[in-house]
Amino acid sequence: MAPPLSxxxxxxxxxxxxxxxxxxxxxxxxxxxxxxxxxxWASVGFSIFAFLAAFYLVPALGPTFVKANxxxxxxxKVYSDPIPESQGLVCASIYILLLILFIPxxxxxxxxxxxxxxNKVEGLLGTASLHHELSVYLSSLLSLxxxxxxxxxxxxxxxxxxxxxxxxxxxxxxxLMVYYAEGGxxxxxxxxxxxxxxxxxxxxxxxxxxxxxxxxxxxxxSINILAGINGSEVSQALIIAISVIINxxxxxxxxxxxxxPMHLLGNQTEVEVGGAWHAGMxxxxxxxxxxxxxxxxxxxxxxxxxxxxxxHNWYPARAFPGDTLCYVTGMAFSVVGIQAHFSKTLLLFFxxxxxxxxxxxxQLFGIVPCPRHRVPRFVPDTNLLHPSKTIFDKQPPTRLxxxxxxxxxxxxxxxxxxxxESGVILEATNLTxxxxxxxxxxxxxxxxxxxxxxxxxxxxxxxxxxxxxGLAGILYDGDRR
Numbered sequence: 001m002a003p004p005l006s007x008x009x010x011x012x013x014x015x016x017x018x019x020x021x022x023x024x025x026x027x028x029x030x031x032x033x034x035x036x037x038x039x040x041w042a043s044v045g046f047s048i049f050a051f052l053a054a055f056y057l058v059p060a061l062g063p064t065f066v067k068a069n070x071x072x073x074x075x076x077k078v079y080s081d082p083i084p085e086s087q088g089l090v091c092a093s094i095y096i097l098l099l100i101l102f103i104p105x106x107x108x109x110x111x112x113x114x115x116x117x118x119n120k121v122e123g124l125l126g127t128a129s130l131h132h133e134l135s136v137y138l139s140s141l142l143s144l145x146x147x148x149x150x151x152x153x154x155x156x157x158x159x160x161x162x163x164x165x166x167x168x169x170x171x172x173x174x175x176l177m178v179y180y181a182e183g184g185x186x187x188x189x190x191x192x193x194x195x196x197x198x199x200x201x202x203x204x205x206x207x208x209x210x211x212x213x214x215x216x217x218x219x220x221x222s223i224n225i226l227a228g229i230n231g232s233e234v235s236q237a238l239i240i241a242i243s244v245i246i247n248x249x250x251x252x253x254x255x256x257x258x259x260x261p262m263h264l265l266g267n268q269t270e271v272e273v274g275g276a277w278h279a280g281m282x283x284x285x286x287x288x289x290x291x292x293x294x295x296x297x298x299x300x301x302x303x304x305x306x307x308x309x310x311x312h313n314w315y316p317a318r319a320f321p322g323d324t325l326c327y328v329t330g331m332a333f334s335v336v337g338i339q340a341h342f343s344k345t346l347l348l349f350f351x352x353x354x355x356x357x358x359x360x361x362x363q364l365f366g367i368v369p370c371p372r373h374r375v376p377r378f379v380p381d382t383n384l385l386h387p388s389k390t391i392f393d394k395q396p397p398t399r400l401x402x403x404x405x406x407x408x409x410x411x412x413x414x415x416x417x418x419x420x421e422s423g424v425i426l427e428a429t430n431l432t433x434x435x436x437x438x439x440x441x442x443x444x445x446x447x448x449x450x451x452x453x454x455x456x457x458x459x460x461x462x463x464x465x466x467x468x469x470g471l472a473g474i475l476y477d478g479d480r481r
Contacts, residue, residue, distance in 0.1 A: 005081070007059040007318055008311060015052060022048035029105060036253065039106035043297050046098045047304035053094040054308025058087050058319050070155070072320055076229065076378040076385065076446050083317060086155040088325025091305045092148040095328065098301050099141060106297060107134045132182055133290070139178035140298070140335040144328060146171040147220070151327030164323075165221055165364075171331055172216035175338060176209055185341075191475040212338050215347070219337070220330030222353035225360055226433060227326070228375030229385075230317040231310060231450045236353070236457055237329035238306040241299045243349045243461040244336060247468075248292040248299070295336040302332050315447040348464030352456050356433040359413060363390070363431050368401045374430040376438055376449070384443040387415065387429040396424045415439055 025045030029038030062084035065071065071082035107130060150167050153159075159167070186208035187201045204211070227233050306329070312319040337346035347354070363370035369390050376385035397405065405428050408414045413436060417427035429435050437452050438444065444452070 005079075005083075005316055005318055007062075010056055010059065015056065018048055018052055022046075022052070037293065039102075040252075040293060040296060042102060042105040043300045046102050047300040050094055050098050050301040050304030051308040053098075054091055054305045055311060056308075057094065058090055058309055058312050061090055062087070062319055070322075074230075074317065075373065075375055077316065078380045083320055085320040086152060086322035086324055087309065087312075087319040088321040088323070088328065089148065089152050089155075091309050091321070091325055092144070092151070092328040095301055095305045095332075096141065096144055096148065099144075099298070102297065102301075103134075103137070106293070107137065133294075135178055135182065136339050137294070137297075139174045140339060142174040143171050143216075143335060144331055146174070147327040147331035148324060151322070151324035154327070155322040155324055164224075165217065168217045168220040168327065168331065168334075169213050171220075171327070172213055172334065175216070175335060176212060179212070179338065180209070189476060193475070212334075212343070215337060215343055216331060216334035218353075218357070219333045219346075219350065220327050222350060222357050223330050224323055224326035225364075226353055226356045226453075228373070228432075228434065229446050229450050229453075230315040231313050232434075232453055233321050233326055233329075234306050234310045234313050235450060235454050237325070238303060238310060239454060239457040239461060240333060240349050241302045241306065241329075243464065244295060244333070244346065245299050245303065247342070247345060247465075248295045248340075251288050251292040253289070291340040291342075295340040295342075298332055298336050302329065315450060345464070345468050348467055349461055351460035351463060352433060352453075359408075359431045359433060359436065361431075362401070362404050362408075367404055368397070368428065368431065371430070374432050374435070376434055378446075379443075382443070383445055385438055385446055385449055386443050387435040387438045389417075389427045389429050391427050392425060401425075412440065 022045045025048065026042050028035060028041045028045075035041055065084040065086060066082050070084065070086045072085045073080050074083055147168065150171055154164055154167065186205055187203050188208070190198045190200060190202055223233055223236050226236060309319070309321065309325070313321060333346060337343040357364075362368040363374070369392070371388075371390055374388060377388040378385055402425055405414060405416060405425055408431070409416045409428075414431060415429045416425050418424065419426055429439055433456075434449060434453065437449060437456075441452065
C-alpha cells in the first residue's frame with residue numbers, strides 16, 4: 001500500500017535564490033572595506049546554508065534511516081506507515097560541521113589585517129586573548145559532539161527516563177573543564193534583601209559548577225520531556241533560540257539609539273539601546289559585545305537548522321527528530337548561557353519547560369506511576385486529542401501519591417477519577433503541559449495543540465524579557481547587564 005504521506009515539495013527556486021545570498025554574506029568579510037562585526041556577517045551566511053542543508057537533506061536521507069530500522073509509527077495518526085526517526089542526527093551533523101567551517105572567521109587576525117589599518121576589529125576578538133576565545137569555542141563544539149553521540153545512543157537503545165536524566169552531565173564535562181582551566185568566575189551578585197547578611201558578592205566555588213552541570217541537564221531534558229506531538233521539540237528550540245538572538249542583539253553596536261520606558265513597569269530607570277559605540281546595552285564594554293557575539297555564532301545556525309527541519313516535522317510529520325535533536329539544542333543553549341554568562345536570563349526563556357518539569361516531577365521521580373508514553377490520547381473517529389491518563393488498575397496509589405494528585409487536582413493541573421464508594425483514585429490525567437492544555441482548553445487536533453504550545457512559548461519569552469529588563473531592579477540595583 002502506498003504511504004499516505006509523500007515528501008513535502010522542495011522548490012529548486014529556493015536553492016537557486018538563497019545560495020548566492022548566503023555566499024555573499026560568507027565572502028563579504030573578506031572584501032575591502034571591512035564591515036563592522038565581520039564574523040557576524042559570515043555567521044548569517046552559514047545560517048542560511050544551515051537552513052538549506054536541513055531543508056533538502058532531511059527528506060533525502062530519510063529512506064536510508066528507514067532501511068537501517070531507524071523508523072517509527074506516529075502514535076497520533078490513523079495510518080501506521082514507517083516514518084524516519086533520529087533525523088536530529090542529520091540536523092546536528094549540519095550544525096556542527098558549519099560551526100567548524102566558521103572557525104577561521106572570528107578566530108583569525110587575517111580578517112582584521114585585510115583592511116590595512118592594523119586596528120582591532122570592533123567586537124571581533126573581544127578583550128580576551130585569541131587562544132582563550134578559541135579554547136572556549138572548541139570546548140563548546142566538543143560538548144555538542146558528545147551530546148550528539150549520547151543522543152543518538154539514546155535513540156538506538158531507547159534509554160529509560162530515570163537513566164537518561166544524568167546523561168547530559170557527561171556531555172558538559174569539556175565545557176566545565178575549560179571553564180575551570182581558564183579561571184572562570186564563580187561569584188554571584190546577592191539580591192538586595194539578602195545583602196545585609198551575605199554582602200554584595202558570594203563565591204559559590206564548586207557549587208557554581210554543580211549549578212552549571214544541572215543547567216545542562218535541565219536544558220537538554222526539559223525539551224525532551226515536552227514532546228510527543230508533531231513539531232513540538234523543534235518549535236520549542238526555534239522560539240528559544242530566536243529569543244536568545246533578540247537578547248544578544250540588544251548588546252551589539254547599533255547605528256541608532258532609542259530608549260525603552262521601563263518606568264511603565266515600575267522600574268525607575270530607562271533602558272538605552274544603541275548609539276555610536278555604545279554597544280547597545282553593553283554601553284561600550286567590548287567584553288559584553290564579545291560574549292553576545294559568541295552567543296550569536298551558535299544561535300544563528302541553530303535557527304537555520306531548526307527552520308529547515310521544522311518544514312518536514314510540521315503536522316503531519318514526514319520526519320521525527322528523535323532524542324538527538326533535543327540533546328544538541330539543549331546543549332547549545334547551555335553553551336551560550338554558561339560561556340556568555342547569562343544563564344539566569346536563559347532560564348527565563350524556559351518558563352514553559354520549567355512549568356512542565358515541575359508538573360512532571362511526581363511521575364519522573366516515581367511518586368505517581370509513569371507510563372512509557374505520556375502523549376495525549378488520540379480518538380480516530382474525531383481526529384481530536386484528549387488528555388491521556390495513568391490508570392491504577394494493579395494497585396491503588398500510595399498515600400503520598402494520593403495527596404500529591406489531590407493537591408494538583410485542586411489547582412486544576414490534573415483530573416481525577418475517584419471510586420464513589422471508597423474514595424480511592426482510579427485514574428489521573430498524565431502530568432504534562434500538553435495534557436494540561438487539553439484539560440483546560442478542551443479536546444483539539446494535533447496541529448492546534450502544537451500551535452497552542454508555540455503561543456505559550458512566545459508568551460513565556462515575552463514574560464522573560466519583562467522580568468529581565470523591567471522587574472529585575474526590584475532584586476538588583478545598578479546596571480544589571
